[in-house]
Amino acid sequence: MVKCLLCNKEMRIVNNFHLESIHKITFREYKEMFPEAKTHSDSTIKKMKYSSRISQIGRKYSLESRKKMSNTRKKLIASGKVVTPFMIEDKHGKNNPAWGNNRRTNDEIRKTKEKLSKIITDYTMNNKMNYQYGSFISNKLNKKFHFRSSYEMRFFKIIDSLPFIVSYDYECVRIPYSYNGITRTYIPDFLLKCSDNKTVVVEVGTISFKLYKTSEMEYKYSAAIDYCKNKGFDFVVVTEDSLKDMEDMKNSVNCWDDLSQLCHNITGNGKCDGLKNKLVVESISSQVPERS
Numbered sequence: 001m002v003k004c005l006l007c008n009k010e011m012r013i014v015n016n017f018h019l020e021s022i023h024k025i026t027f028r029e030y031k032e033m034f035p036e037a038k039t040h041s042d043s044t045i046k047k048m049k050y051s052s053r054i055s056q057i058g059r060k061y062s063l064e065s066r067k068k069m070s071n072t073r074k075k076l077i078a079s080g081k082v083v084t085p086f087m088i089e090d091k092h093g094k095n096n097p098a099w100g101n102n103r104r105t106n107d108e109i110r111k112t113k114e115k116l117s118k119i120i121t122d123y124t125m126n127n128k129m130n131y132q133y134g135s136f137i138s139n140k141l142n143k144k145f146h147f148r149s150s151y152e153m154r155f156f157k158i159i160d161s162l163p164f165i166v167s168y169d170y171e172c173v174r175i176p177y178s179y180n181g182i183t184r185t186y187i188p189d190f191l192l193k194c195s196d197n198k199t200v201v202v203e204v205g206t207i208s209f210k211l212y213k214t215s216e217m218e219y220k221y222s223a224a225i226d227y228c229k230n231k232g233f234d235f236v237v238v239t240e241d242s243l244k245d246m247e248d249m250k251n252s253v254n255c256w257d258d259l260s261q262l263c264h265n266i267t268g269n270g271k272c273d274g275l276k277n278k279l280v281v282e283s284i285s286s287q288v289p290e291r292s
Contacts, residue, residue: 014039145170164195177223186220198256200234207239221266236263
């Protein structure tokens with residue numbers, strides 16, 4: 001609350017209505033009499049600032065207004081009152097006060113962009129990025145699921161047709177893990193419940209992405225294995241070679257133990273199991289037909 005310095009009455013705002021009706025003066029005259037007087041309470045100022053920010057969302061300004069705001073910002077930058085990431089040559093580097101201390105240099109960012117651009121271009125030119133998005137309606141569960149790849153769509157069809165899989169869900173498990181000092185969340189693709197009381201967490205994807213031995217992937221899978229061990233679940237990875245085998249042998253698979261033989265076991269049991277190094281991944285990938 002604030003006080004009117006003429007009558008010592010406490011109020012949220014010392015406004016024109018009060019001044020004109022009680023003291024017969026205008027707000028401007030009051031400010032001339034008491035230049036340092038506070039006219040708005042702290043809570044009122046906070047509400048007004050919040051309302052002002054909300055009102056600006058989605059607002060369209062005229063060209064004249066945009067030019068005026070741009071010129072005002074340029075003046076603030078020139079005076080040093082506003083610091084932007086583009087004021088120094090090394091705009092992403094450690095010397096920029098507008099960023100933290102863990103930013104990469106311009107050369108590092110440029111090289112990363114060029115590398116990613118080349119990878120995406122190669123995949124696009126070779127028709128390896130024709131991912132499928134859509135929905136799958138389960139006849140078993142009478143439920144609609146959304147998938148984000150053709151591999152997930154194929155796996156939906158397989159598990160929906162297998163009688164020993166009683167129920168399943170999509171992206172319902174959350175597994176926390178720590179990488180480079182940052183706590184993250186790993187979300188596997190499927191959770192299966194089988195008639196033999198087995199519960200299985202399944203990750204679906206390409207061999208090159210899901211079985212490639214990277215430090216983050218090892219931390220992620222290690223957290224998943226610990227999570228499943230504590231819960232009494234199994235954890236497997238299904239890739240393009242697994243899907244092909246499942247589709248070919250679907251009629252002869254009668255329980256989870258049969259199906260698990262066609263999946264990748266990250267703990268490293270068997271020659272096709274465990275995280276792979278680059279050469280092993282490339283040799284396996286060359287034997288698997290490209291995705292349709």
